[in-house]
Amino acid sequence: MIDGPIDGKVMVTGGAGYIGSHAVLALLDAGYEVVVVDNLVTGFDWAVDSRAELVECDVADEGRVRAAIRGHRVRAVMHFAGSVVVPESVSDPLKYYRNNTAASRSLIESAVAEGVPHFIFSSTAATYGTPAKVPVAEGDPTVPINPYGTSKLMTEAMLRDVAAAHPINYCALRYFNVAGADPQGRSGQSTAGATHLIKVAVEAATGKRDGVSVFGTDFDTPDGTGVRDYIHVSDLAAAHVAALELLVAEPTRSHTLNCGYGRGFSVNEVLDAVDRVTNVTVERRYEGRRPGDPAALIADNAAILAALPWRPERDDLDGIVRDALAWERALAERAS
Template identity: 80%
Template structure:
């Protein structure tokens, strides 16, 4: 592909890994990020970096100056409970900001758009594993804000010369195996991040929210995908969009297998050779018993194949990054 790729939110957790994957594949990359939750030091120095929000009018100038032909859009707010408490923030940061970015992209002649969507678009699925054609009934503003953006992209692709891929992420975890990037957000709520923090003494314990789910051990089951595999999926999706410019895709990004909360904590105990304190708490409203991807469509559509689908390996990479943060005093 001629020109460059713009990555929004490229100073954040998943975005910074996508930047690495693109650069390693030989793409020219420009990152925009307002650094509200991201870190400028997380952007690989091979990429150009512009501190800017996606709804800033200056994005049009960045697209023109860098000859942007494709956008990978990660910028947005991602904490589900916060979205319930402050829904307008999520409709502003996710839906309205995405609308502004898409409009700027169309005006700037951008031909390909990859969107960071979520399994939260399904709400509480009727069947597990859940497939792309299953009902999308979000139960929180976060999931709805993402689903609304998917709808905008479908409509825009039908009306303009732009195709898109929306990847519905399941539970993203781990860190770059080479130690170049990882999850650095303070106060993160992701289970594996929280657990490795506890293993290193950054937290006193890990909360287990509910032990009465309809699962083998009573705790919630989730599909954990290594962030490096997820980043690779974005590169493959971009290649697919470029090769078939009239086709768009909505694809689950997961491994098609799940682990319970207790299984994850057992893995952290195993990898760290210590026992994390577990505090049993009540179930959180809206938590499904299990959320596992039917990933047949992504395996059929893209040449993507998981390379890091080992729970202990995911934990080891997350732990190595957490130790690196501790050495930096972060």
């Protein structure tokens, strides 16, 4: 591993959004210099830490992105920008192939043209589709069942081919269910109308919503509701920093790694945790399954534990809920 930050800056696309803003914090806290590229369609300029510089533009704008890479001496890209709502990807697939696949192609081309040697990609467990077994490992079949997963898998394929043809290496990090907020209260999930379960549930517990819809009660799971592997967003951000250091230390190797804890909780178990932490009984509205939702997605995280010195520090469901709740209350104060 390298002893310190790279000789240049890290460009974080989507750094004004939920996961991207936490990666910015992790990079800055580790001593890296950061430039954020975000079109602010779903992100917030106030979510970008003051130690970073913000360039407001779309990642598909190759002229402005290339100028930013040159002007800021960018030596690595962390790519978070994109669209992330699975049901919306089913109803509006072209949006996802534009924002996730076509825009990523433009960004990768800009990075290659400007000689950026390292690229970290925000991928997803949705690339696996409905896995034949859980936990699911990186070498298992990738058969997405929704356009969101397909759009991300296509970008992984582009990175693999580009790394074989050009002097750039990459790490594709396949996220499972990201939740929680910065324990220091510096960032959290702020998007209106978010669909992530823990975000929705703490909004209900604080009166922003009148309840939580539970989509599907007849899955082949212990209680019939969907099971997911929830990872704290700050642990995920730390994994990105460790992945960058691995790419710098081994510049001819690329990696695809699951980001999860290797343990799943059902929707009902998550809502039980929210009830415990908030001392509020959130109303549960049981509805039919949503298109594109597998019964269970749990990470086999052996590869990331072997490849990186990263170890989960916040693997506690109640703790994840507490941090999400604290951020929700901070947002309410900001709005008042």
